[in-house]
Amino acid sequence: MENQPIQVIGGGLAGTEAAWQIAEAGIPVILHEMRPKRFSPAHHTENLAELVCSNSFGAMASDRAAGLLHEELRQLGSIIISKADEHAVPAGGALAVDRGQFGQDLTQTLANHPLIEFRRGEVPAIPDGIVVLASGPLTSPDLAADLQRFTGMEYLSFFDAASPIIVGDSINKNIAFMASRYDKGEAAYLNCPMNKEQYLQFREALLQAEKTELKDFEIETAKYFEACLPIEEMARRGEDTMRYGPLKPVGLSDSRTGERPYAVIQLRQEDKAGQLWNMVGFQTNLRWGEQKRVFQMIPGLENAEFVRLGVMHRNTFLNAPQLLSPSLQFKQRPTLLAAGQLIGTEGYTAAAAGGWLAGTNAARLALGKEPLILPPTTMIGALFEYISSATPKHFQPMPPNFGIIPDLGVKIKSKPEKYGKYRDRSLADLANWKTQINNV
Structure with missing residues (x-):
């Protein structure tokens, strides 16, 4: 053989x-x-x-x-x-x-x-x-x-999703700060801080944003994989769900102020040159136009340029x-x-x-x-x-x-x-x- x-x-x-x-x-x-x-x-x-x-x-x-x-x-x-x-x-x-x-x-x-x-x-x-x-x-x-x-x-089937990627030069570094959680390892994440008011407004925008329509057979068979939930699904599950998930502020503080934010959106470097940044935990099924509108509410991402927006698709296993x-x-x-x-x-x-x-x-x-x-x-x-x-x-x-x-x-x-x-x-x-x- x-x-x-x-x-x-x-x-x-x-x-x-x-x-x-x-x-x-x-x-x-x-x-x-x-x-x-x-x-x-x-x-x-x-x-x-x-x-x-x-x-x-x-x-x-x-x-x-x-x-x-x-x-x-x-x-x-x-x-x-x-x-x-x-x-x-x-x-x-x-x-x-x-x-x-x-x-x-x-x-x-x-x-x-x-x-x-x-x-x-x-x-x-x-x-x-x-x-x-x-x-x-x-x-x-x-x-x-x-x-x-x-x-x-x-x-069997479930839904999976990909996070948006942002051009580094379009991120406002006067707001976003470099840090790793608990200062562990090299400071390799850009962190966009939110106060409570900003967080609640952002959550409400996620809840109201239009989502991509799923086909009937997909709706009937869809099961979210819990380790890869869309960000809008997290927002739907409760006021603090995102803050205990990808937006958790624990272990992060802005060295410029010494304060810990109410919530934090982390961006992870995509390429060696640091020109592209991935929105950590921001898998989404929002329509592309809605993604731009809602995600630009995040402090530091007001003028964010997206090279890839989030997508969602059915996975089979x-x-x-x-x-x-x-x-x-x-x-x-x-x-x-x-x-x-x-x-x-x-x-x-x-x-x-x-x-x-x-x-x-x-x-x-x-x-x-x-x-x-x-x-x-x-x-x-x-x-x-x-x-x-x-x-x-x-x-x-x-x-x-x-x-x-x-x-x-x-x-x-x-x-x-x-x-x-x-x-x-x-x-x-x-x-x-x-x-x-x-x-x-």
Whole structure:
């Protein structure tokens, strides 16, 4: 089987990672990406691994869930995390990247690999042979229909959204101030402060603003993913909901006044030059004209120039507990593997992790080897153990978090100490696992 190319469908984070791991294992791979012949509602470029929402991969510290997953993937040779590190931009304690350079570099790097063939165009049906399905939450209708026929199941669905991006020179730096929460790390966020009156006026404007109309079938099936709520939905849920979410002022004070604002809108650097800034937590379904009107009410953004406004779209994901094993193989067809948001994981790093495992196991199948399952004490192992064993009836997308990792067996009150021990155990178990695999 090793002479037959493995096919990877989808050039997002998961598909890019999967294709790289297959090729690095010495197996030829065909990477299918429908862009630029057909674009999804969320994509704007033809680059691989385009980041369509935030440019942040989450916390860098390895005693945080996302940061631990970063470190595990570094140990496993992830191309996504390697390029993220290479194209990092200042973001306080987070790993954020210059998304343009990141996508361009990955596209060129894979194009230069002698065992990777690009095919631009839509794949309408699941091919035969060994296949990694990484078509994402916006899978094209024909392929989605074929996947539904194959599984005999309906998709689950929820809504996801992307935040606006602002030109740096259009931000009023006399009002916005640079700081990171609790002065942690480099001061890498621009903070737009609000007093109580400004906050309440802003909330009222959000509540009254016109939203993009959803189709009837979308309204009936829509479920917001709680970690990515539209800002207007947060405003609707209560007067202080935003202040306990992305607008929380805790740990932030303006060094010019020494005062802590009533609420704060944070802007995160998008590119290395600091020319573009992302509105943190401002996923939205407001009409574009309304976004400009309402967001320019924010102190410091009175003359904001938006290079991208927020968009909202329906994402779809599989009922992974019924369909997949922890190796990311379909139970009813082991030569078909899946990865990315399609399988119900949340976040860029989780998508890369799924791509790593699906690609690695696809290559092992081609080489006549047993597929791998990682220890459940690692973040990557726990994540895929969860999505393959959760209660199917209530399954929802899951980001990396310490709640899915097996208990330490000892009671530790201090969260930092507890998370540090999770990290130490994870990385030690991963190192031992790698040694065992290499000796097989």
